[in-house]
Amino acid sequence: MGNQSRRDFLKTAALVGTTVTGFSSKTKAAPKNILSEDRMGVLVDTTVCIGCRKCEWVCKIAHNLETPTIETYDDRSVLKNMRRPNDKALTVVNEYQNTDQEKFPINVKVQCMHCDHPACVSACIVGALSKQENGSVIWDTDKCIGCRYCMVACPFQIPAFEFDKALKPDIKKCDFCFERTKEGKIPACTEICPVEAITYGRREDLVKAAHQKIKNYPNRYINRVYGESEVGGTSWIYLTNKEFEKLDFPKLGKDPAPGVSEAIQHGIFAYFVPPVALYALLGGVMWINKNRKKTENETEK
Amino acid sequence: MEEFKPTPMKKKYLTPVVIALAVLAVNGFLFLLARFVFGIGAVTNLDNQHPWGIWIGLDVAAGVALAAGGFTTAALGHIMHKDQYHAIIRPALLTAALGYTFVAVSVMIDLGRPYFIWHPLIMWNGSSVLFEVGICVMIYLVVLYIEFLPIVTERFIGRVNLPGVLKRINNPLDKLLRILDKGLEKTMFIFIIAGVVLSCLHQSSLGTLMVIAGPKMHPLWQTPILPLLFLLSAVSLGFPMVIFESLITSRSFGLKPEIHILSNLGSMVAPLLGIYLAFKIGDMMIRGTFVYLTTITTASVMYTIELLFGVIIPLRMFMSRQVAKSPIGLLIASFLVIFGVFLNRLNNFLVAYTPPYEVHSYFPSIGEISVTVGFIAFEILLFRLAVMIFPIVSVPEMSTQRTKYSVKGGAR
Numbered sequence: 001m002g003n004q005s006r007r008d009f010l011k012t013a014a015l016v017g018t019t020v021t022g023f024s025s026k027t028k029a030a031p032k033n034i035l036s037e038d039r040m041g042v043l044v045d046t047t048v049c050i051g052c053r054k055c056e057w058v059c060k061i062a063h064n065l066e067t068p069t070i071e072t073y074d075d076r077s078v079l080k081n082m083r084r085p086n087d088k089a090l091t092v093v094n095e096y097q098n099t100d101q102e103k104f105p106i107n108v109k110v111q112c113m114h115c116d117h118p119a120c121v122s123a124c125i126v127g128a129l130s131k132q133e134n135g136s137v138i139w140d141t142d143k144c145i146g147c148r149y150c151m152v153a154c155p156f157q158i159p160a161f162e163f164d165k166a167l168k169p170d171i172k173k174c175d176f177c178f179e180r181t182k183e184g185k186i187p188a189c190t191e192i193c194p195v196e197a198i199t200y201g202r203r204e205d206l207v208k209a210a211h212q213k214i215k216n217y218p219n220r221y222i223n224r225v226y227g228e229s230e231v232g233g234t235s236w237i238y239l240t241n242k243e244f245e246k247l248d249f250p251k252l253g254k255d256p257a258p259g260v261s262e263a264i265q266h267g268i269f270a271y272f273v274p275p276v277a278l279y280a281l282l283g284g285v286m287w288i289n290k291n292r293k294k295t296e297n298e299t300e301k
Numbered sequence: 302m303e304e305f306k307p308t309p310m311k312k313k314y315l316t317p318v319v320i321a322l323a324v325l326a327v328n329g330f331l332f333l334l335a336r337f338v339f340g341i342g343a344v345t346n347l348d349n350q351h352p353w354g355i356w357i358g359l360d361v362a363a364g365v366a367l368a369a370g371g372f373t374t375a376a377l378g379h380i381m382h383k384d385q386y387h388a389i390i391r392p393a394l395l396t397a398a399l400g401y402t403f404v405a406v407s408v409m410i411d412l413g414r415p416y417f418i419w420h421p422l423i424m425w426n427g428s429s430v431l432f433e434v435g436i437c438v439m440i441y442l443v444v445l446y447i448e449f450l451p452i453v454t455e456r457f458i459g460r461v462n463l464p465g466v467l468k469r470i471n472n473p474l475d476k477l478l479r480i481l482d483k484g485l486e487k488t489m490f491i492f493i494i495a496g497v498v499l500s501c502l503h504q505s506s507l508g509t510l511m512v513i514a515g516p517k518m519h520p521l522w523q524t525p526i527l528p529l530l531f532l533l534s535a536v537s538l539g540f541p542m543v544i545f546e547s548l549i550t551s552r553s554f555g556l557k558p559e560i561h562i563l564s565n566l567g568s569m570v571a572p573l574l575g576i577y578l579a580f581k582i583g584d585m586m587i588r589g590t591f592v593y594l595t596t597i598t599t600a601s602v603m604y605t606i607e608l609l610f611g612v613i614i615p616l617r618m619f620m621s622r623q624v625a626k627s628p629i630g631l632l633i634a635s636f637l638v639i640f641g642v643f644l645n646r647l648n649n650f651l652v653a654y655t656p657p658y659e660v661h662s663y664f665p666s667i668g669e670i671s672v673t674v675g676f677i678a679f680e681i682l683l684f685r686l687a688v689m690i691f692p693i694v695s696v697p698e699m700s701t702q703r704t705k706y707s708v709k710g711g712a713r
Contacts (some may be wrong), residue, residue, distance in 0.1 A: 086349050123513055125431040126424035127669050143495045145420050151352035153513045158658050160349045161413060163342025170415040180444020243641055250657050252516065261513040264427050266506065268528070269433070275498055282380055282494045288381035 015170045035116055038133035041203030041235040042190060043210055044109055049197035049219055051079060051093050051107035055189035059091050062177060062188035085111055087160040087172040091189060095248050106240065108247050112174035113227060114136060114235035122258030123153035135203060135235040136176030145169055155231055155250060155257045203235055210239055233257030305388040305695035310554045310688050321438055329675010333410060340347040344668035350656045350665040355673055360407035360648030365507055366535050371397025372500035379493045388559055391452065393543045395693055398445040399680050405442060421605045425565045432510045437503035452691050454482040503531040511649055518591050519600045522653040529625040533580060537573035538642045540566045541635035548632050550694055566627040571619040572689025578612050603652050611641015621690035
């Protein structure tokens with residue numbers, strides 16, 4: 001390196017600096033995150049739900065998951081324990097005591113909320129998860145590498161992983177019946193619900209409808225629509241007559257879940273200026289030190 | 302003038318300790334085999350509430366931090382041009398190269414679909430922190446191997462001697478080594494700087510990784526300055542790791558420890574640890590999270606142990622002159638720093654992670670522990686093998702000839 005001129009040094013250093021850091025500079029092919037005004041949603045009215053669990057059954061049928069016959073779902077004993085969606089059931093209904101009217105327990109259907117700003121989509125290393133124009137957050141089996149970072153990121157603890165599979169384990173979560181809605185059908189659970197506790201429609205309209213319901217029946221609901229603004233808004237929104245946190249809804253802020261992490265990430269990589277600047281700085285320091293050593297050695301002689 | 306020259310170690314490979322390590326390694330591989338045959342769920346205690354266990358929290362997160370000696374010594378020796386530290390660069394480089402190799406392997410075994418590990422290379426998601434960490438680690442691993450190449454060429458130029466049928470390629474191979482050596486001599490500075498930049502990037506981003514978990518992470522650890530804390534702790538861990546390793550290697554091969562180099566290195570640890578501690582305490586004060594320390598919980602106990610034994614006590618030790626002069630003092634102080642960062646990564650990724658709807662808390666299974674221990678054992682065995690084949694550990698020599706590496710730095 002001794003006979004290399006200063007100009008060469010700087011030229012090579014700059015070139016390599018841009019190639020090394022520029023490697024990932026074309027990352028703008030970020031996942032689709034289109035927020036259409038006409039995106040769909042579901043309004044869940046927990047005061048209407050009777051806990052018949054038909055939605056659980058039809059969901060499994062629609063997604064080719066193993067299920068016992070529909071009659072077995074009449075057994076209400078499973079409602080005694082709190083259950084969570086997993087890789088074998090994409091949606092479950094839980095039951096909570098109603099302190100006002102003990103005869104009418106509160107039933108809460110749980111599934112992916114289909115966030116407007118999904119943490120899983122932001123987190124996914126290969127962009128296997130994406131927010132679609134119609135509101136659904138879906139998963140692409142051809143991309144997924146099974147790192148499970150989406151599960152770490154999700155504020156609702158929804159994505160599930162097939163831990164028992166050695167080959168091609170999947171991430172399982174509600175896909176808002178993407179295959180059905182593509183054909184013009186409505187999500188299986190909203191179709192089967194016998195009491196219309198879950199309503200499928202444009203999210204914007206549903207939010208308005210929810211507030212109208214609260215206005216019309218102030219004694220029936222508490223004045224809050226869960227999912228309207230939680231983590232920046234979700235496609236599925238809920239009405240209840242009891243504090244949401246007492247029904248095992250997570251207590252979340254109004255900022256989108258990936259907000260802070262994306263801000264840090266984009267700050268560190270702002271147009272690749274910081275890494276390139278660091279590279280240049282270190283190159284400069286190295287060059288100065290090298291020359292100083294050289295002069296020292298020459299004076300010693 | 303007494304000079305240190307890197308030389309392959311000459312000693313019997315097999316010792317009782319080596320055999321014990323080999324047993325641990327084999328045990329780990331058996332469990333690893335089970336993981337590939339029966340799936341992750343069969344071997345680990347992971348579930349839908351706990352997607353990540355010690356294979357990520359320790360093998361990957363702590364593994365990356367413990368390999369920080371590579372870029373800190375490269376920065377000190379090559380970029381700051383402190384020639385007196387050249388004796389410790391090679392062992393640190395070897396540790397980093399081995400460490401990162403095992404990080405990559407650990408990621409791979411933890412992936413549900415390991416055969417798709419190349420996907421991030423062509424499927425990019427710029428907003429994903431994990432994507433950035435993954436790409437940086439992949440490139441850095443290549444850079445580390447390139448930085449290691451001169452050691453290979455130094456060892457084998459003029460000594461390529463393959464037996465039998467392979468005899469014919471002896472000459473071309475030697476030529477190739479010479480070309481490599483020449484090319485690398487001119488361009489090495491590019492890779493050295495790139496290595497430091499890449500390290501700074503992914504060491505910090507490893508901290509950003511858990512930011513997205515938001516309220517699922519205990520407030521004692523969840524902070525927007527996690528990337529800064531991760532970078533500062535990695536930087537302050539670099540030299541203690543080198544000191545610790547150097548002392549162990551010297552003991553293992555019956556050499557006199559290079560105590561003056563090590564105590565000079567040690568004198569740089571206290572300021573670095575001090576900065577880390579200042580940010581850690583400052584962050585706690587600003588966010589007011591010290592209230593969580595008033596009650597005794599797993600989180601508060603682990604946080605206190607991490608800060609007291611992993612930062613404050615070694616900081617005090619490294620400030621003392623007596624400690625700096627004694628090998629045993631340096632060994633203990635360095636070990637505490639290593640322990641502190643190790644525990645910090647464990648805390649950040651596992652202890653602090655309290656998911657909603659948790660039925661039972663996570664504790665690693667025997668299979669998980671076996672694989673992790675097996676990997677560490679295997680790594681030590683490979684390290685021992687490498688220092689016996691390649692000129693890595695410096696031994697005193699009566700000669701004015703400089704090591705090849707100092708030539709590369711440009712002090713000709």
